[in-house]
Every structure is written in structure tokens, then in C-alpha cells.
Amino acid sequence: MTAWHAWLDEPTLADAILDRIVHGSHKIALKGESMRKLAKAA
Numbered sequence: 001m002t003a004w005h006a007w008l009d010e011p012t013l014a015d016a017i018l019d020r021i022v023h024g025s026h027k028i029a030l031k032g033e034s035m036r037k038l039a040k041a042a
Helices: 002-010 012-023 037-042
Strands: none
Touching: 002 012
8 A cells, every 4th residue: 555655655545545546445254276277287
């Protein structure tokens, strides 16, 4: 999160954007092997 604040160089704006992302998000629990691992093995 500190990189986000440094990148925007405006702490208030960074906090507002992060609040909207975090509070408007959904958490999805995935099961099984990672598709990235499977793609690397192929």
C-alpha cells in the first residue's frame, strides 16, 4: 500500500481510491491447482 501512495504522490487521493476498491470488492475462494503452474509445466 505504501507504493500506491508514493506512486500517486497524493495520500488523500490514494486513500479514497483504495477505499472504493476494497469496499466494493468481492472475495472469491478458488480451489485446485493454479492455472499458471499448469501452463508452465506444459
